[in-house]
Amino acid sequence: xxxxxxxxxxxxxxxxxxxxxxxxxxxxxxxxxxxxxxxxxxxxxxxxxxxxxxxxxxxxxxxxxxxxxxxxxxxxxxxxxxxxxxxxxxxxxxxxxxxxxxxxxxxxxxxxxxxxxxxxxxxxxxxxxxxxxxxxxxxxxxxxxxxxxxxxxxxxxxxxxxxxxxxxxxxxxxxxxxxxxxxxxxxxxxxxxxxxxxxxxxxxxxxxxxxxxxxxxxxxxxxxxxxxxxxxxxxxxxxxxxxxxxxxxxxxxxxxxxxxxxxxxxxxxxxxxxxxxxxxxxxxxxxxxxxxxxxxxxxxxxxxxxxxxxxxxxxxxxxxxxxxxxxxxxxxxxxxxxxxxxxxxxxxxxxxxxxxxxxxxxxxxxxxxxxxxxxxxxxxxxxxxxxx
Amino acid sequence: xxxxxxxxxxxxxxxxxxxxxxxxxxxxxxxxxxxxxxxxxxxxxxxxxxxxxxxxxxxxxxxxxxxxxxxxxxxxxxxxxxxxxxxxxxxxxxxxxxxxxxxxxxxxxxxxxxxxxxxxxxxxxxxxxxxxxxxxxxxxxxxxxxxxxxxxxxxxxxxxxxxxxxxxxxxxxxxxxxxxxxxxxxxxxxxxxxxxxxxxxxxxxxxxxxxxxxxxxxxxxxxxxxxxxxxxxxxxxxxxxxxxxxxxxxxxxxxxxxxxxxxxxxxxxxxxxxxxxxxxxxxxxxxxxxxxxxxxxxxxxxxxxxxxxxxxxxxxxxxxxxxxxxxxxxxxxxxxxxxxxxxxxxxxxxxxxxxxxxxxxxxxxxxxxxxxxxxxxxxxxxxxxxxxxxxxxxxx
Numbered sequence: 001x002x003x004x005x006x007x008x009x010x011x012x013x014x015x016x017x018x019x020x021x022x023x024x025x026x027x028x029x030x031x032x033x034x035x036x037x038x039x040x041x042x043x044x045x046x047x048x049x050x051x052x053x054x055x056x057x058x059x060x061x062x063x064x065x066x067x068x069x070x071x072x073x074x075x076x077x078x079x080x081x082x083x084x085x086x087x088x089x090x091x092x093x094x095x096x097x098x099x100x101x102x103x104x105x106x107x108x109x110x111x112x113x114x115x116x117x118x119x120x121x122x123x124x125x126x127x128x129x130x131x132x133x134x135x136x137x138x139x140x141x142x143x144x145x146x147x148x149x150x151x152x153x154x155x156x157x158x159x160x161x162x163x164x165x166x167x168x169x170x171x172x173x174x175x176x177x178x179x180x181x182x183x184x185x186x187x188x189x190x191x192x193x194x195x196x197x198x199x200x201x202x203x204x205x206x207x208x209x210x211x212x213x214x215x216x217x218x219x220x221x222x223x224x225x226x227x228x229x230x231x232x233x234x235x236x237x238x239x240x241x242x243x244x245x246x247x248x249x250x251x252x253x254x255x256x257x258x259x260x261x262x263x264x265x266x267x268x269x270x271x272x273x274x275x276x277x278x279x280x281x282x283x284x285x286x287x288x289x290x291x292x293x294x295x296x297x298x299x300x301x302x303x304x305x306x307x308x309x310x311x312x313x314x315x316x317x318x319x320x321x322x323x324x325x326x327x328x329x330x331x332x333x334x335x336x337x338x339x340x341x342x343x344x345x346x347x348x349x350x351x352x353x354x355x356x357x358x359x360x361x362x363x364x365x366x367x368x369x370x371x372x373x374x375x376x377x378x379x380x381x382x383x384x385x386x387x388x
Numbered sequence: 389x390x391x392x393x394x395x396x397x398x399x400x401x402x403x404x405x406x407x408x409x410x411x412x413x414x415x416x417x418x419x420x421x422x423x424x425x426x427x428x429x430x431x432x433x434x435x436x437x438x439x440x441x442x443x444x445x446x447x448x449x450x451x452x453x454x455x456x457x458x459x460x461x462x463x464x465x466x467x468x469x470x471x472x473x474x475x476x477x478x479x480x481x482x483x484x485x486x487x488x489x490x491x492x493x494x495x496x497x498x499x500x501x502x503x504x505x506x507x508x509x510x511x512x513x514x515x516x517x518x519x520x521x522x523x524x525x526x527x528x529x530x531x532x533x534x535x536x537x538x539x540x541x542x543x544x545x546x547x548x549x550x551x552x553x554x555x556x557x558x559x560x561x562x563x564x565x566x567x568x569x570x571x572x573x574x575x576x577x578x579x580x581x582x583x584x585x586x587x588x589x590x591x592x593x594x595x596x597x598x599x600x601x602x603x604x605x606x607x608x609x610x611x612x613x614x615x616x617x618x619x620x621x622x623x624x625x626x627x628x629x630x631x632x633x634x635x636x637x638x639x640x641x642x643x644x645x646x647x648x649x650x651x652x653x654x655x656x657x658x659x660x661x662x663x664x665x666x667x668x669x670x671x672x673x674x675x676x677x678x679x680x681x682x683x684x685x686x687x688x689x690x691x692x693x694x695x696x697x698x699x700x701x702x703x704x705x706x707x708x709x710x711x712x713x714x715x716x717x718x719x720x721x722x723x724x725x726x727x728x729x730x731x732x733x734x735x736x737x738x739x740x741x742x743x744x745x746x747x748x749x750x751x752x753x754x755x756x757x758x759x760x761x762x763x764x765x766x767x768x769x770x771x772x773x774x775x776x777x778x779x780x781x782x783x784x
Contacts, residue, residue, distance in 0.1 A: 141655035144663075219618070219652045228734060252618045254545040255693060260734075292659065333659070334627060 001028065003382060004106040004128075006120070007113060008034040008097075010050045011041070015189055015298060016112055020046065022190070022375035031106050033097070049100045058096050065099035076102055076126060083122045094119070102126060108382050110164075114138040115149065117156045124159065129385040132157075134165040134174045134184070136295040137220065140316060143177065153177035162385035164378065166295035167317020185381050188320075189298055190374030193305050193366060209347045211242040212284035212308075214277055214299045215291075217250035222290035222313065224256060225336050229290075231260040232340035238347070243267045243284075245277060281308050286346055291315050292333050301369050304328065304361035309354060311342055321368075327361040393782050394423045396506035396529070398516050401430045402442055408674075409587060409698065410512065414438060416775030422782070427501045429516075445500050459496055466499040473502045473526045480522035484553060490519075498523045508532055508782055510562075514539035514551060521553045532781065534562040537695030537716055540571060542619070551575065560781060564696035565717030583781050586720070587698045588774035591766045593674070594705040596682055601707045601758065608639040608747055611684035611708075613677055613699040614691075616647030616668075621690040621713060623656050624736045628690070630660040631740035637747070639665060642680055646671045681706040686746060691715045692733055701769050704728065704761040709746050709754060711739070727761035 003023065007016050010032050023030055024045045032042070036050035051061035069077035080102050084090040101109065101123065109123045110131040115138050124130050143150040157177045163184040165171035171184045211230075215221045223244055230242050247253050247268040257266045272280075281287060287303035289312035296317040303310050304321075310328040312318045322328035331342045349357075395417060403410035414424050424440045431444035446462050448455050466474045474495055481491045495502075498520055501509070509524040510532040511517040517533045524531035533554065540563070544550055555575050561582045563569050569582045610629070614620040622643065629641055643653070643666065650668065657663040669680065681687070687703035689712040696717035704710050710728035712718040722728035731742050746754075 141651060141658070144658045145651040145654035219649070220655075224618075224623075251542050251545050255542055255619075258545070259692070293655065334656075 001108065001382060001386065002031060002104075002106040003028055003108040003110060004031045004033060004101065004104070005110050005112065006033055006101075008116070010034050010036045010048055011038065012112065018190065018192070018371055019374065019378065022371045023378065026375050026379060028379070031104055033100055033104075047104075049104060051096065058092075062092065062096045062099065065103050066095070068103050069099055073103065079125065080122060083125065087118070089119065098122070101128075107386060110382075114153070115142060117160075118152045121156050121159065124161070129161040129382075130159075131162045131164060131381060131385055132160050134163055134170045134179075134295075136166070136170070136293065136316070139170050139173050139177075140293045140295075141220075150177065162381050164381055167320050169317040169320065170295055185377065185384070187374055187377040187381065188369055189296055189301060190369055190371035191298075191301055191305055191365060192371050206285070207239065209238070209240040209343075210283060210285045211240055211288050211343065212245070212280055212286070213243070213247070213288050213290065214245045214281070215297075217244075217247045217253060220291055220293040222292045222315075222333070223247055223250075223253055225292075225334060225339060226288055226290035227253065227256045227260060227262065227266065228336040229339040229343065230262055230265055232336060233343060234260075234262065234265055236340070236344070238344060240265060240343075240347075241267065242288075243269060243280065245269045245272055245280060278302070278306060281306050284308050286311055286343065288339075288343070289313060289318065290339065291318075294318060296321055300328075301365055305365040305369075307358045307362060309346060309357060310361065311339075311346060313339075321364065325357075327357060327364045393507040394425065394505065395782060396425050396427055396501065396504065396509045397512060398427045398501065398509065398520070399429075399512040400516065401428050401432065402426060402435050402438065404435075408590070411438070412588065412590070412771050413775070413778060414440060416771060417778065417782075420775065420779060425504065425506065427504075443500050443504065446496070462496045462499050463492060466495055466502060470499075470503050474499075477502065477522055477526035480525055484522070494519055494522075502527060505529075510534065514554070515543050515547075517554050517559075518547075518550050521557050525558070530560070530784070531557065532560045532562060535568060535572065535695075536564060537568070537693055538619075540568055540695070541693055541716070560784065562778075562781065565720045567716050567720065568695060571716075583777070585774060585777040585781070586717075586769060587696050587701065588769045588771045589698055589701045589705060589765070591705055591770045594678060594681075594702045595762070595766070596706055598707070606638060608637060608686065608743075609642070609684040610639055610686045610688060610743070611642045611644070611680055611703075612688045612690075613644040613680075613703070614689070615645050616643070616649040616653060618649055618652075619691060619693040621692045621715070621733060622649070622653050624692075624734055625688055625690045625739070626653065626656045626660055626662065626666075627736035628739035628743065629662050629665070631737060632743060633662055633665065635740070635744070637744065641666045642669060642684065643667070644669045644672060644677055644680055677702070678706070681708060684708055686711065686743060688739075688743075689713065689718060689721075690731070690733065690739055691718065694718050696721055701765050705765040705769075707758045707762050709757060710761065711742055711746065713739075722761075723764070727757060727764050 005020055011017050024043055029045055031047045033049050035053050040048055051057045084094055105126060108131055109128045111120050112133050114132050143153055154177055157179040163179055165184050165186045168186050171186055175181055233240055248270040253268055281303050287308050287310045289297050289300050291313055292315055294316040300310050300312055311331055312322055313333040314330050315333045319330060322330055324330040329342055329346055331339045417424050426440055426442040429445045446458055448458055477495060478491050481494055501523055506529050509529045512534055514533055514535045562585050563572060563582060564586055566584055569584050572582055632639055657666050681703055687708040687710045689697055689700045691713050692715055694715040700712055700721050710722055712722050712730055713733035714730050715733050719730045722730055724730040729742050731739050
């Protein structure tokens with residue numbers, strides 16, 4: 001079975017790259033299409049059909065696949081061209097994207113970003129099976145704000161061969177746009193956790209409670225709520241330090257920190273290497289996920305695997321990972337008073353209570369969020385799609 | 389006869405149709421016999437109704453070769469045709485410790501201004517005066533800088549210490565509120581150098597006969613006119629409306645304006661389960677804004693950061709019951725419990741509570757507030773008053 005994992009960028013995001021390497025380890029032949037950045041680091045099982053983001057590279061790419069199709073798949077090219085013209089997509093950019101896929105014709109075309117579905121509905125006309133991942137913003141809010149996108153989903157989702165949902169919650173959301181329930185399979189994100197890894201958490205010696213959030217400064221991360229909660233904590237005389245890794249470029253957050261007089265309590269850091277993130281996580285007393293929208297936040301899984309306590313909002317699929325009081329803590333989305341109350345309550349837990357929760361959290365990750373499990377479940381989706 | 393001043397106004401681009409502040413100011417100055425010229429960084433469109441000369445900065449589009457040629461072309465022309473001013477700018481920058489590369493860049497950046505004669509060089513925004521601190525002196529012109537909320541409160545967060553050099557200079561400052569003046573004095577600016585000139589509106593346009601003012605019987609009509617930007621506090625506004633809904637208040641909220649936060653706000657409304665009670669109008673004309681205001685009961689301006697806010701003046705002038713946050717200039721825009729209500733920012737519960745309190749006022753209590761607000765805006769925030777304030781500045 002040849003599988004195209006398509007995100008449009010080569011390499012892609014961390015979790016898509018994790019899927020790619022997992023599939024390769026399971027002996028799958030993969031094809032990656034799209035714009036290439038950096039050098040090729042993939043194994044021989046991965047065929048990279050990419051171009052650089054410049055006119056010359058695109059022109060060569062287009063010329064190559066136009067000639068191949070004209071010489072060996074003339075009818076197929078004519079059909080694809082007709083489709084592109086009919087959908088008003090007969091542009092050079094569209095041809096650069098589509099011709100290589102038509103030439104290689106993988107059995108499975110796995111589209112990672114649902115927003116692009118209108119560009120790829122044609123693959124089914126040529127015998128390829130279309131698998132679509134249901135992730136975060138693409139399902140949870142973009143179609144709410146963009147009625148045209150919602151209409152595209154309504155037209156295309158019923159025809160998709162199989163869906164990969166990152167959470168039960170997002171699977172339910174996708175059904176609102178016509179995705180058939182029996183074609184959606186929930187596959188949770190997986191982490192690479194060596195069996196030998198032990199929890200490195202020790203009792204904290206710090207005199208202040210160390211809160212940590214990690215993620216880009218996007219509104220969906222809900223940092224404004226976390227900072228409002230910090231203002232409440234400060235008012236209550238609670239001694240804490242809140243670090244947001246990835247928040248330093250946001251004027252909104254910088255202003256809020258100053259406006260709420262939180263300069264001594266909050267550090268906004270820029271992007272840092274993953275090892276530094278892990279070090280911050282290991283040091284933190286609590287990882288806070290104040291998001292208003294998520295599929296399932298990988299940063300929470302990482303923290304749980306490292307033995308750091310997690311307080312997450314109940315957005316998206318987070319309650320599918322965290323059982324409150326058992327392996328972490330949940331706070332209602334957009335409710336700063338309760339967020340502050342929960343932080344205070346967690347800070348008062350005894351070391352033995354914390355240790356139990358950390359152990360259960362670590363077990364949760366080992367049981368439900370390993371790369372191997374994720375890949376096995378993805379392969380099931382592909383097999384199911386090809387059987388139908 | 390006394391010669392009238394010539395004002396050079398520095399902007400990033402010519403004021404568009406909806407940028408009433410600069411348009412009204414230019415028109416007002418012209419009506420009082422002043423000559424206004426515009427210096428703009430970008431000239432994509434030339435407005436045909438401003439009746440003033442517009443000079444644009446050199447265009448540095450194109451490849452590296454073209455950029456280098458343009459750079460040295462502008463530099464050499466400036467030294468040949470305006471040697472005194474160019475040298476003066478170079479020396480002033482040098483005295484400020486500016487590196488030689490930056491000194492040359494400053495000449496190229498400002499050559500399109502340097503070659504003209506003006507009595508006043510007035511920078512429309514604080515950030516436009518950065519790297520131009522010595523241009524007015526080199527031209528032997530007086531220098532003024534307008535600070536709006538974004539300039540004073542947000543730009544320095546992104547560009548720390550960006551105004552350090554500016555604040556050393558012999559500059560007159562225009563700010564929108566007493567609070568902004570107070571904040572500016574903390575940077576060491578002398579009181580007499582700062583002019584508070586509040587925004588003003590066309591009070592003859594934004595008014596409605598009292599007979600047309602009525603309180604809605606069933607659905608409370610609430611409105612905000614604002615860019616969809618985080619600083620407008622619309623997410624907090626939506627949270628307050630969620631509370632209203634839960635307490636059984638029937639309302640409809642109209643948001644007039646466009647912006648980058650549309651998706652954020654629609655999702656918030658969806659998540660808070662109030663989307664069906666909200667209409668996002670988008671960008672529309674002044675005439676339509678007036679119609680939307682006429683059909684509304686309560687105006688909300690629950691901003692996180694705000695210099696002063698024209699839209700709130702327009703709503704008051706139209707006789708709406710107005711509730712604002714206490715962000716910067718807003719508590720001068722509205723006199724709490726006299727011409728409207730001021731609620732601490734970032735407190736949606738308090739905002740919801742205030743909306744209910746206002747709704748439950750008697751008709752006569754509402755009328756008293758409306759009258760005071762209309763009267764105050766019509767008398768104190770009209771365009772002529774604003775122009776007179778600018779004239780006083782330019783007569784210094």
